[in-house]
Amino acid sequence: MKSYELLYILSADTTDEQREAIINKFSAVVTDNGGSVEKLDKWGMRKFAYPINFKTEGYYVLTVFKAETDVVSELSRQLRITDGVVRNLILALDDKALNDMAREVKNNESETKAQESTEEKVEEKTEEQA
Secondary structure (H helix, E strand, O other): OEEEEEEEEEEOOOOHHHHHHHHHHHHHHHHHOOOEEEEEEEEEEEEEEEEEOOEEEEEEEEEEEEEOHHHHHHHHHHHHHOOOEEEEEEEEOOHHHHHHHHHHHHHHHHHHHHHHHHHHHHHHHHHHHO
């Protein structure tokens, strides 16, 4: 199986329930066809750099998944026919990109641990002073 990255933009007109249904639909396309969703990142509402179909903002979703190539063609077809999808892009990830992503996750985890330990030290000093 190969790793892929999918970025799609949903119309700002869709409701929260519709967004969740669309996101779950695309995740199900991957998992039902033998793939696995590695990461699902909802970026939220963002402004476009230029108007698309007379709209100026949309809801961005990034998905990293592993699947066979036939799953990608089915996912691409589903993205084209689904109402509410403004734009989409599917990229095949190479080993360097996967290593960079793993390194980024590791750095984020270490930063979170450092921040938590700093907060604990501040709480201990506050308790000692009280």
